[in-house]
Amino acid sequence: MRPKYKELQKLYVEDQSQIRDTAKIFHVSDSTVWKWLQFYKIDTHSKRWKKKRGTMEKCKNCEIEFYVPPNRKKSGRGKYCSKKCFYEDRYNTNKLKDKNWLKKESEIKTMQQIAEELQCNIRSVDYWRKKFGIHSKLRPSDNVEWKPTRIRTCGYIRLQISNKNPYYKMSDNGKILEHRLIMAEHLGRCLETWEIVHHKNRIRDDNGLENLELITSQGKHLSITFMEIRIKKLEERVSLLEYENQLLVEKLKNSKQDLGINK
Numbered sequence: 001m002r003p004k005y006k007e008l009q010k011l012y013v014e015d016q017s018q019i020r021d022t023a024k025i026f027h028v029s030d031s032t033v034w035k036w037l038q039f040y041k042i043d044t045h046s047k048r049w050k051k052k053r054g055t056m057e058k059c060k061n062c063e064i065e066f067y068v069p070p071n072r073k074k075s076g077r078g079k080y081c082s083k084k085c086f087y088e089d090r091y092n093t094n095k096l097k098d099k100n101w102l103k104k105e106s107e108i109k110t111m112q113q114i115a116e117e118l119q120c121n122i123r124s125v126d127y128w129r130k131k132f133g134i135h136s137k138l139r140p141s142d143n144v145e146w147k148p149t150r151i152r153t154c155g156y157i158r159l160q161i162s163n164k165n166p167y168y169k170m171s172d173n174g175k176i177l178e179h180r181l182i183m184a185e186h187l188g189r190c191l192e193t194w195e196i197v198h199h200k201n202r203i204r205d206d207n208g209l210e211n212l213e214l215i216t217s218q219g220k221h222l223s224i225t226f227m228e229i230r231i232k233k234l235e236e237r238v239s240l241l242e243y244e245n246q247l248l249v250e251k252l253k254n255s256k257q258d259l260g261i262n263k
Helices: 005-014 019-026 030-040 045-053 070-074 083-091 099-108 111-118 122-132 178-187 218-259
Strands: 055-058 065-068 150-153 156-160 175-177 196-199 212-215
Touching: 005 019, 005 030, 019 030, 065 070, 099 111, 099 122, 111 122, 156 178, 175 178, 178 196, 178 212, 196 218, 212 218
Parallel strands: none
Antiparallel strands: 055 065, 150 156, 156 175, 196 212
């Protein structure tokens, strides 16, 4: 038969007897005493001992006091009372949730500048802009502080050009390969999608005009590439044969001298 709450509390909490001793008094198993404690919502000794070692801290975001266990405090955690406060403070979602503020900032700043100001991820800014339906007319090229960037992709050099550039139509949202831009500036027109700019020495980042050649189809480009590879292999083979021939001539001269043959 289950004991009353006051009886169990006096025996277990005030007298601080162990679960095993309490079980012997009531002639039941340890698990039964454990179930009684859970039923009456009485903290075990281990929980009370941990609470004594823990501290009450203020939340960094909402400034509400909450209990921090010792293991969380030791590992440097326990600064926030909940996940909600953690994400609000880290990603500054309070400001991003303000539609009017975000709309005003989007008119004069780019997503990257807003993210740097709030010290948050650019994806968070993009998420809330799309959610509110804010479409900024400002592009990176309209910003005074913006400068063209050079990026290497698979050996090629890719540039970020302004939307005011006459060859912006060739680009993919402002991104264009440098060798195509150089050829277009040389011809004075935008290149078509089927036109290919070929590197003669097969070095992808050597974008000198003397090294570039305009080819009108993909088939011609492949045939020229395979032919150049074949020629290069034959040249290496010829140079190797010439070296072997030179060694044979020297060997023949040495053998004639050893035999005493003048001719």
